[in-house]
Amino acid sequence: MLAARAVAAGFALTTVAETMTSVAATTSSESRGLHLSASRDARCGSPRQRLQKLLAVPGDNPSLANDLLLLRPDADGHAASETPEKSRNRHVVFFHGDIQNFQEEMALQPEGSQWLSWSLEQVALILGRRFPDRHVWVVRASRMYLHKFSCYHNFVESNMFGAPEHLPYQPDFGAFHHLRALLSHGMERANLPNALQPQGGTDSVPPGFSLALVGFSKGCVVLNQMVYELAGARADPRMSHFVKRISDMYWLDGGHPGGSETWVTDKRVLRELASSGVSIHAHVTPYEVCDPMRAWVGREHGHFVKTLEEFGACPSKKLHFEHEPPSIENHFRVIQEF
Numbered sequence: 001m002l003a004a005r006a007v008a009a010g011f012a013l014t015t016v017a018e019t020m021t022s023v024a025a026t027t028s029s030e031s032r033g034l035h036l037s038a039s040r041d042a043r044c045g046s047p048r049q050r051l052q053k054l055l056a057v058p059g060d061n062p063s064l065a066n067d068l069l070l071l072r073p074d075a076d077g078h079a080a081s082e083t084p085e086k087s088r089n090r091h092v093v094f095f096h097g098d099i100q101n102f103q104e105e106m107a108l109q110p111e112g113s114q115w116l117s118w119s120l121e122q123v124a125l126i127l128g129r130r131f132p133d134r135h136v137w138v139v140r141a142s143r144m145y146l147h148k149f150s151c152y153h154n155f156v157e158s159n160m161f162g163a164p165e166h167l168p169y170q171p172d173f174g175a176f177h178h179l180r181a182l183l184s185h186g187m188e189r190a191n192l193p194n195a196l197q198p199q200g201g202t203d204s205v206p207p208g209f210s211l212a213l214v215g216f217s218k219g220c221v222v223l224n225q226m227v228y229e230l231a232g233a234r235a236d237p238r239m240s241h242f243v244k245r246i247s248d249m250y251w252l253d254g255g256h257p258g259g260s261e262t263w264v265t266d267k268r269v270l271r272e273l274a275s276s277g278v279s280i281h282a283h284v285t286p287y288e289v290c291d292p293m294r295a296w297v298g299r300e301h302g303h304f305v306k307t308l309e310e311f312g313a314c315p316s317k318k319l320h321f322e323h324e325p326p327s328i329e330n331h332f333r334v335i336q337e338f
Contacts (some may be wrong), residue, residue: 007239051069051125060177061178064138068118069137070136071125086121090209092212093213094139095220098136101147118332119136145160153166156222163257166228176233184197185198194206211292212248213246216253216334220251228266230273230276246278248279250338253285253287260296262296263300264304265304270307281315282315283337289301291326
């Protein structure tokens with residue numbers, strides 16, 4: 001099962017069996033629909049042929065690596081006002097939640113096989129439709145404890161269940177350092193033109209490079225860590241030019257096994273985010289923010305949005321499936337609906 005709410009905020013070990021039984025038919029039906037759609041795409045030589053798996057891509061520290069999926073943009077998907085050359089260096093990076101993995105690995109696990117509609121490959125295809133003019137990168141967590149708990153140790157200090165311990169910016173390591181090097185080495189491995197350099201000043205960031213970051217469920221801990229690092233990264237001349245290219249940050253139904261800091265609440269940290277110029281998006285469902293057993297999640301989400309607004313930011317926010325019963329299925333569906 002995914003995780004006890006008391007142990008992992010995103011998924012409930014004690015309830016997911018019943019939930020899976022109740023939604024199995026729906027999930028199976030939706031999964032078949034997605035697979036049929038993907039099959040049609042493959043026959044047309046479309047998205048799946050643009051999907052590339054890159055294994056053990058190193059970050060800033062060569063001993064720290066993550067597997068990546070890269071979905072190249074649709075050549076016809078750029079905006080009418082842009083040339084393909086101009087939109088070629090726009091990127092989206094996605095950090096997944098618990099249970100999500102490569103499709104073949106999910107299929108081997110009783111829990112994972114129930115949710116194949118939300119495998120990393122399927123999510124990449126969904127995001128490709130959402131961002132047709134961008135390279136979509138899906139970062140697989142460096143560890144999947146018990147095949148279900150996503151642990152982003154390479155980005156943020158975490159326990160075995162993936163609960164984070166957030167730290168401020170460090171000159172030689174951290175989430176921004178790892179992400180930048182990971183993208184640089186991934187772009188080089190994929191033979192993309194005008195690759196980002198793993199470190200350096202303004203000349204190391206290619207022209208037209210832009211970046212949107214998307215965290216879902218447990219994956220939001222990576223975005224949270226970047227918010228804690230933001231002040232130091234913006235002040236570091238070796239990192240500031242990279243950070244300035246981040247256009248958007250999307251929090252999708254954030255959740256993790258800790259008892260607090262599911263959403264960033266530190267006012268000093270949020271002041272920095274509000275002044276950064278990054279477009280902020282917060283999309284949630286009742287599964288996370290309306291759970292009476294984890295009432296702090298909803299309170300922290302409200303504090304996150306309200307504080308950013310007080311500091312002059314205009315975060316976009318939406319409660320999806322507001323009038324539907326909370327469910328894991330709707331928790332996942334926010335990936336399609338945001």
